[in-house]
Amino acid sequence: MNDQYLKEKEDLYSTENSTTTALKRRSFLKYAGASMAVTALAVAGCSKDDNDFPGMDEGVYLGKGDIAILNYAYALEQLEAAFYTKVAETPYSGISELEKALLTDIRDHEIAHREFFKAALQTSAIPNLEVDFSSINFGSRDSVLATAKAFEDLGVSAYNGAGQLIEKGEYLLLAGKIVSVEARHAALVRDLIQNGSFAGSDVIDMNGLEKSLSPSKVLTAAAPFIKTKINARDLPTY
Template sequence: MNDQDMLTQVLEASDRRRDERRSFLRAAGQASIAAGGLSLLAACGGNNNTTPTPTPTPTPTPTGTTAATDADILNFALNLEYLEAQFYSYAVYGTGLPASQLSGVGTQGAVTGGKQVTFTDPVVAQYAREIASDEIAHVAFLRTALGSAAVAMPAINIDGSATGAFTAAARAAGVVSATGTFDPYANDNNFLLGAFIFEDVGVSAYKGAAPLLTSKTYLDAAAGILAAEAYHAGLVRTVLYAKGLAGGTGTGSLFDTVRLISDARDSLDGTTDDDQGIAGADSTISNIVPTDASGIAYSRSAANVLNIVYLTKSATVGGGFFPNGVNGFIKTSNAN
């Protein structure tokens, strides 16, 4: 069976899962999507005030209001899932999502970059296939949950060339020089580092968004995706740690590269020091699960997530991996 056949089977499986969930989703209905607005500050800013306020309009992506609905929050998540699914789909299958999974509300964009990785480690190859399957299914599930309110895929840059978003991120982090290039499709280790950029951000984004959802139905769905993303992030961090031990420590090691990426994310997403690498000061001590002193994973606001994927410290509506910004109501990064 070739990779295109495998991708087709994955999408067919996603269709079956969507059919099985239809009764589950109908229970919520469009009313529960639009009901109960949350303040945009709560959805995008740095506090945990989850008190719902009435939304002035049932429009799922309102303009000129101060409320963000459950649909807005799920659409924000859908933007991130488009990014992850395209990255993994190209890395594993050499092709992106089908056209049927890209349309929706807002301006539909194209994917820049992306290519198949020639994996040499069979463990990494199998893990990549599994994660790709999950991320493709997440896109299909959220699009079904949102129905006609689902946003279109925005323009996405997953290019590993000198002008690509991955290289821009690597240069900013000091992973490569100011004129160097970072290609996440070049080898197993680079693929894992590219995945590391996304997976930790996805976990913290879902954790930050979960308390803001007013519908228990959609909260359950978000919690399920959060759990899957956490498994993915833990898997990527574990394999990077194992490869780091095998490759040695110090400047230029995998431990050092992961730390640089972690520090760069921390510098972008706000004033707190939450992001963590895969090892402590002593690389023989693992740090697979980044938590606080109570063993609890940290959260990110939507605006701070956008800082990372836009590669900016300014309040903007595009850049980096989303050159024209994301689609939907929640789209502005946070000045810090």
């Protein structure tokens, strides 16, 4: 990230009280552009057969139809919330106050998303998943931001891919509201890595549209980070 850019943002926060600071942080998130890519996670998932994770006949059952899709989204939100919680608990070396504040905001959003799905699904909700972050160096800025980028890009592609599979209009509306937040996260993280990279050609197609992934491909990509076996045999996909 450009040092002057970061300094200007840090100076902005230092002159405001805590309430105004929180609002300006959220304003920064609000106006960040949308982006998505899944390169890092796709590479991580290449060591597995595409059918190893989705469609298993054992493990936590996602359900059928819209319930399965909601649990699918809930699983991804659990993964993201767990990751950002760890980031907040063990800040990487040299983290600035600005970066800490922004990543904490993202953590809070992901926890809110996780709890929303849990409440909406009620007794149909899958249990808490066990994650595996052994491949992530939480003391390294590069490792943490690269993983955050991969998770956020995967989340955006997941919601975009699942939208066409949702049957109830109200669920589709809610998914649209959540994916817009995930896209802001993806854009922000990309700019933390390299200023101005929030919507590069690697994440936007020639028509100016974001790419998407099917649920089966998303689950395969996320599999290295989830210890809990997931039974997705009835999850709609394409």
